[in-house]
Amino acid sequence: MSQSYDRGHIESFGRWTEFSAGMWAWVLHKFTGWVLIGYLFTHIAVLSTAIQGETMYNGTLQGLESLLIVRFMEVGLLAVAVFHILNGLRLLFVDLGLGLDAQDKSFYASLVVTGAIAIGSIPTFLGGF
Amino acid sequence: MSTNVPDTDTETHADTDAQPAPQQRRLAKKRERREHSPQSETSGDTDQETVELKVFRYDPEVEGKREPRFDDFHVPFTKGMTVLDALIYARDTFDSSLTFRHSCRQAICGSDALFINGAQRLGCQTQLSDLEWPVRIEPLPHQEVVKDLVVDMEHFYEQMDAVDPFFKDEDVPDGLEEQRQDRENREKIKMSTRCIWCGACMSSCNIAAGGNYLGPAAINKAYRFVMDEREDGDVTQERLETIEAEEGVWRCQTQFSCTEVCPKDIPLTEHIQELKREAVKNNLKFW
Numbered sequence: 001m002s003q004s005y006d007r008g009h010i011e012s013f014g015r016w017t018e019f020s021a022g023m024w025a026w027v028l029h030k031f032t033g034w035v036l037i038g039y040l041f042t043h044i045a046v047l048s049t050a051i052q053g054e055t056m057y058n059g060t061l062q063g064l065e066s067l068l069i070v071r072f073m074e075v076g077l078l079a080v081a082v083f084h085i086l087n088g089l090r091l092l093f094v095d096l097g098l099g100l101d102a103q104d105k106s107f108y109a110s111l112v113v114t115g116a117i118a119i120g121s122i123p124t125f126l127g128g129f
Numbered sequence: 130m131s132t133n134v135p136d137t138d139t140e141t142h143a144d145t146d147a148q149p150a151p152q153q154r155r156l157a158k159k160r161e162r163r164e165h166s167p168q169s170e171t172s173g174d175t176d177q178e179t180v181e182l183k184v185f186r187y188d189p190e191v192e193g194k195r196e197p198r199f200d201d202f203h204v205p206f207t208k209g210m211t212v213l214d215a216l217i218y219a220r221d222t223f224d225s226s227l228t229f230r231h232s233c234r235q236a237i238c239g240s241d242a243l244f245i246n247g248a249q250r251l252g253c254q255t256q257l258s259d260l261e262w263p264v265r266i267e268p269l270p271h272q273e274v275v276k277d278l279v280v281d282m283e284h285f286y287e288q289m290d291a292v293d294p295f296f297k298d299e300d301v302p303d304g305l306e307e308q309r310q311d312r313e314n315r316e317k318i319k320m321s322t323r324c325i326w327c328g329a330c331m332s333s334c335n336i337a338a339g340g341n342y343l344g345p346a347a348i349n350k351a352y353r354f355v356m357d358e359r360e361d362g363d364v365t366q367e368r369l370e371t372i373e374a375e376e377g378v379w380r381c382q383t384q385f386s387c388t389e390v391c392p393k394d395i396p397l398t399e400h401i402q403e404l405k406r407e408a409v410k411n412n413l414k415f416w
Binding site: 018020022023025026091094095097100104 | 247248385386389396402405406
């Protein structure tokens with residue numbers, strides 16, 4: 001078998017467009033997990049400005065909140081967190097062996113709910129800007 | 130036609146006197162059929178659909194095929210034609226070097242798992258009418274290609290062997306000639322016994338790709354014996370230790386790829402999840 005051929009990129013050709021629901025759920029769960037870890041570190045960094053006193057902390061937060069991009073990122077953060085929670089619940093049921101036949105539907109449902117909550121949060125996060 | 134028929138007649142008449150004719154006659158008939166069949170085919174061809182196959186080609190032993198490429202085959206479509214039928218037609222009609230595994234043609238032998246239009250399917254079980262045309266046929270991903278559509282299954286078989294896919298308990302209960310299994314237990318393992326070792330699940334699993342993960346088929350095999358009531362405690366314990374090892378059930382990330390592609394509709398993810406719970410229960414001690 002020394003002459004057999006490893007196809008390299010050919011075997012993955014166009015594969016991502018053919019991912020099934022379960023695969024997308026896995027990819028998004030990993031992605032949102034990493035985003036949340038990244039957020040955790042920036043969150044600690046921002047909060048730790050309180051060590052340098054009230055004015056420093058208030059100034060940092062007000063400065064960040066005055067940036068439009070931060071407001072948009074907050075909507076994104078909420079969406080990421082909500083999806084991670086909902087898909088986490090879905091995975092919990094999968095681990096318990098409940099509703100495995102509906103695993104694709106529960107993934108789509110968590111996507112829809114995430115979208116609805118993210119859109120619903122826009123007035124809160126972007127209002128008064 | 131009208132000139133042909135009396136012609137062969139006179140020939141055979143003459144031959145019967147001169148030499149033993151059966152072979153001759155058969156050859157003549159064959160020749161006649163060959164002359165006629167392309168005519169009838171071409172007349173039918175004008176209104177017949179053809180399906181375009183794009184087939185992966187590679188052969189390290191042939192100069193021009195060392196670089197993998199896709200060849201196009203135009204196969205006349207008939208109702209009920211499967212991907213395997215089309216491949217056989219292409220091989221027999223256009224290119225006898227086209228290589229692929231097939232045997233029973235009824236989804237039992239598990240030889241012809243292929244990567245068809247981006248999914249692992251059995252060639253003999255997949256209707257061309259269910260697919261988008263042109264049909265793209267590749268060898269199974271995540272396995273090394275030996276030639277054309279033939280992949281090296283060695284690793285897959287090794288993983289299957291790793292779980293001892295055979296009944297181990299030979300003891301027969303007292304006074305019985307055979308080992309009894311009740312209906313509920315038979316129902317429980319029914320789906321898991323349907324595996325045909327085609328390797329589609331292993332190929333679809335991106336955790337099994339490149340690694341040493343046992344893979345859905347092997348774990349399903351382990352499930353079939355762990356859940357079987359006829360094997361006793363020690364053997365089951367041994368099996369559980371295999372599947373809860375580093376490359377066992379805990380590698381599964383519940384992507385459901387294997388369950389989607391399984392040509393025998395075995396709920397593979399469900400079985401793996403159940404074995405995960407069995408493994409946890411096996412290790413939990415409350416005293």
